[in-house]
Amino acid sequence: xxxxxxxxxxxxxxxxxxxxxxxxxxxxxxxxxxxxxxxxxxxxxxxxxxxxxxxxxxxxxxxxxxxxxxxxxxxxxxxxxxxxxxxxxxxxxxxxxxxxxxxxxxxxxxxxxxxxxxxxxxxxxxxxxxxxxxxx
Numbered sequence: 001x002x003x004x005x006x007x008x009x010x011x012x013x014x015x016x017x018x019x020x021x022x023x024x025x026x027x028x029x030x031x032x033x034x035x036x037x038x039x040x041x042x043x044x045x046x047x048x049x050x051x052x053x054x055x056x057x058x059x060x061x062x063x064x065x066x067x068x069x070x071x072x073x074x075x076x077x078x079x080x081x082x083x084x085x086x087x088x089x090x091x092x093x094x095x096x097x098x099x100x101x102x103x104x105x106x107x108x109x110x111x112x113x114x115x116x117x118x119x120x121x122x123x124x125x126x127x128x129x130x131x132x133x134x135x136x
Contacts, residue, residue, distance in 0.1 A: 006065040019058050023116060030064075030072070034119055037076050044073060083127065 007027040008016070016025045021036035032040075036057065043053045050073035051061050061069060 006068060008063065012060065012063045015060060015063075020112075021057060030068075032072075032076075033116060034123070037079070040072075040076050041080055044077070
């Protein structure tokens, strides 16, 4: 039995790509910035539902679909619980740095990408420090 997925169209992916809270978008996957995950988590804890939060931050909730919206909330809350906060947030696999999709098109995108990479490395270091502190 095949799984029916709500695949994003090229137009929807392009629109999502322009949202500053998106790291990576494919027809089946969205990766969010740490900033968005923190915003989402705090707004969700304050009582807002995932659809409202996504809508407030410029996402086309109709294009995302109910199942994907539900999953976004579940995954962010799970990540928060697993890492005892949002200090360590993994990002999904990044495209190969030599591929055209991986190369930022503008200076602003290059700066954004470098900031995100720096944040990601800092999160990894914090996670490893916490892990080593707990182990020894």
